[in-house]
Amino acid sequence: MENDSVTYVAPVTVDEVRALLASNPDARVFAGATDVLPQSKAGRPLPATLIDLKRIPRLTRISVEDGTWTIGAAASAVRVCADAALRSEYPGIVEAMALIGSDQIQSRATLGGNLCNASPAADTGPALRVNGARVVVASLSGERIIPVAELTEGPGRTSLGAGEFVVEFLLDRIGPRRSDAYLRFTPRTEMDIAVVGAGARVTLDESGRCSDAAVVLGAVAPTTVDVEGIAETLVGTTLDEDVLDRAAELSRMSCQPIDDKRGTKEFRVHIAGVLTKRALRTAAVRAGGKR
Numbered sequence: 535m536e537n538d539s540v541t542y543v544a545p546v547t548v549d550e551v552r553a554l555l556a557s558n559p560d561a562r563v564f565a566g567a568t569d570v571l572p573q574s575k576a577g578r579p580l581p582a583t584l585i586d587l588k589r590i591p592r593l594t595r596i597s598v599e600d601g602t603w604t605i606g607a608a609a610s611a612v613r614v615c616a617d618a619a620l621r622s623e624y625p626g627i628v629e630a631m632a633l634i635g636s637d638q639i640q641s642r643a644t645l646g647g648n649l650c651n652a653s654p655a656a657d658t659g660p661a662l663r664v665n666g667a668r669v670v671v672a673s674l675s676g677e678r679i680i681p682v683a684e685l686t687e688g689p690g691r692t693s694l695g696a697g698e699f700v701v702e703f704l705l706d707r708i709g710p711r712r713s714d715a716y717l718r719f720t721p722r723t724e725m726d727i728a729v730v731g732a733g734a735r736v737t738l739d740e741s742g743r744c745s746d747a748a749v750v751l752g753a754v755a756p757t758t759v760d761v762e763g764i765a766e767t768l769v770g771t772t773l774d775e776d777v778l779d780r781a782a783e784l785s786r787m788s789c790q791p792i793d794d795k796r797g798t799k800e801f802r803v804h805i806a807g808v809l810t811k812r813a814l815r816t817a818a819v820r821a822g823g824k825r
């Protein structure tokens with residue numbers, strides 16, 4: 535680390551973090567440091583105090599109780615991907631987490647870090663939002679719960695106030711014939727970030743027709759984009775090719791991408807449509823639909 539006056543602290547309770555943040559205005563929490571350290575090496579100054587969240591049991595556990603999944607903000611990708619029950623209910627969230635970095639990165643990277651780094655290309659953003667995830671935010675004054683869509687405000691910017699940090703993510707247990715999927719396009723097959731990411735959620739009725747659906751895109755705007763009109767277009771249909779084409783068009787119309795070295799605006803818009811169809815198809819098959 536360039537700043538050799540950084541103090542490292544590793545509390546073991548949420549209350550300790552609350553107190554540390556309240557008494558050190560220049561303190562910052564971190565988890566896997568897979569964003570914090572490369573950013574520091576690239577010249578971003580480190581705070582006077584770095585608070586390690588990985589030793590707090592509440593922040594690293596994954597549990598399911600009373601109809602709700604709770605995923606600790608500092609649970610590693612390895613831990614999330616190893617949870618077979620979570621994978622079976624939310625395969626899209628687990629596949630988003632599984633795409634992050636290499637084996638080394640997977641053993642450190644966390645859901646909280648991925649969201650709070652607030653990259654428009656973060657893989658877990660679309661997967662969590664399409665499933666209606668909620669975020670438990672703590673500070674000295676208590677805890678509040680916000681929709682995951684309200685956590686990020688733009689590139690590198692969250693809605694967290696001074697002294698606030700993310701404790702965990704909440705997801706409802708799913709009902710029958712519902713599933714999800716997350717797909718992304720990258721120029722390289724590994725160790726790259728999304729040019730476009732697409733999370734899809736589909737619920738089918740007993741006859742195999744769509745009864746609910748949503749698509750959320752990543753990397754096509756400053757924050758994730760919940761594609762408008764998806765449910766209205768898909769509900770009541772069997773998700774045939776024409777209907778999926780209409781969903782793809784809705785996704786293309788929702789994009790406000792940038793041009794960069796990974797892809798032009800036009801390419802991103804095109805890929806958003808392609809991934810929308812594929813992710814919806816995969817989610818529908820997982821929900822029990824026909825191939």
Ligand SMILES: Cc1cc2nc3c(=O)[nH]c(=O)nc-3n(C[C@H](O)[C@H](O)[C@H](O)COP(=O)(O)OP(=O)(O)OC[C@H]3O[C@@H](n4cnc5c(N)ncnc54)[C@H](O)[C@@H]3O)c2cc1C
Nearest residue numbers: 565566567568569570634635644646647648650656657700
């Ligand atoms: C080689 C490499 C490959 C990568 N590949 C991908 C990829 O494919 N897809 C992708 O999306 N990302 C990728 N990343 C980025 C990074 O690994 C992920 O964003 C990861 O999930 C960050 O988690 P972390 O715990 O390491 O975050 P940290 O670096 O610890 O923290 C990131 C930011 O979040 C804040 N923060 C962390 N936890 C909390 C919390 N609980 N509450 C409030 N703020 C918090 C920190 O202050 C910091 O600003 C890659 C990084 C590297 C180095």
